[in-house]
Amino acid sequence: MTGDRSRADTDRRIRTVARTLLVEQGAQGLTLRAIARQIGITAPALYRYYASLSDLIQHVCGDICADLADDLGTVLANLPTDDTASRVFAVCRGFRTWAIAHPREFGLVFATPAAPGAADANDPFGQIFLTFTGRILAGAPGQERSDPDAPERLRADIALFRDTLVDALRDADQPEPEIGLGTAYTVLRFWVRLYGQVALEVFDRFPFPVTDATPLFESML
Amino acid sequence: MTGDRSRADTDRRIRTVARTLLVEQGAQGLTLRAIARQIGITAPALYRYYASLSDLIQHVCGDICADLADDLGTVLANLPTDDTASRVFAVCRGFRTWAIAHPREFGLVFATPAAPGAADANDPFGQIFLTFTGRILAGAPGQERSDPDAPERLRADIALFRDTLVDALRDADQPEPEIGLGTAYTVLRFWVRLYGQVALEVFDRFPFPVTDATPLFESML
DNA sequence: GTACCCGAGTGAACACTGTTTACCAAGGGT
């Protein structure tokens, strides 16, 4: 029983030193032996806590996502729950500033070709994405601007996305399963644009040396 | 003199075997010793051709981009030069299908956190991006839909992008330095959306298990 | 023709990496 605290403690230490190693030296510096060295331990001892390096990295990704969720949470906490538009903008800006402030973490979480296939359900970021869109939509009663142009052939997928959303909503906040296909569609398009913009900016993949990306981002909103 | 052919030959072999290694085993299988082994050579010999592994990888990225450019080139070659809209759609679809058909290459080129800073001018993909937008725009005489809403604060960057574009145009096709700020702006937004959509799709980062992404992509256009 | 040199390739070595195995000491439960 006494070892429980100690175990959780060194576990925390492992993850935090992994984080600092990542932000200071990049993903290539995230190595088992370096972590062990940093906390005064030998490398094989880490296998008492994680099954492999990629397992550890996956958990670090989870921590990173949790931090991002906290960040967005505080951003959202300071805003009135009824002004949906400003809430949306705020969380988008929060996502961007977080990504710029933590480029290495962003790269690790978003630019890793994703565990093959099965990383859908327990994907930590997918969870926080659903949670936050749900939390925002919960404050906006079904305004439902009359189902914009949801093309025929992708109705099925949009509906599936809608269902995923209401599932996530039911688990977190009060049950309000009133999300239209139109809003789900616009949420999806919003995400595509936000992700594209932020990823291009963080990875510096614009086709010209952009001097100040902030107004470009603002204009996208 | 006789060695020149031989040298270029093994250089080609190095790059092609590196490519196949990448697509068959992923970026983690792209290793000096594996390449050397595959072509019946020892690892240090590769240093006669490239200064380091990352140097080699960079050249492989160049090859990949060249292939992508070829692909888009043939796509564009079969279309009338006056129908700009269909040309734009065709090259976007071409980009997507190429990315889906070559996910590992796409990941290597677009999801690598980018060489720090200086990778702007000689970035191979930046070149082909500019080339193709230029080639498309060259067929569309200054229709210039009256400068849409180019926000004030990013005029400078848009203008810089426009200049980069006309520079690339002047080098390739006939000189036609008639590109408005508005079109440059829309081109940029187009790129953000296209990149976001394709990257999300290839990295499987949609917040729900999308079954058929094609109509979603089509709707974005 | 005979030196020479240059350059592609080799072999051994160094400092790393992830991972496995056998072992060891301490601590609590019975």
Added chain:
DNA sequence: ACCCTTGGTAAACAGTGTTCACTCGGGTAC
């Protein structure tokens, strides 16, 4: 007192990028 789980270690294996000293063969200069 026993045992046995648990966190940790040391040694080893296979593999990595990279460097250094060394070949050895063909082209050039004399």
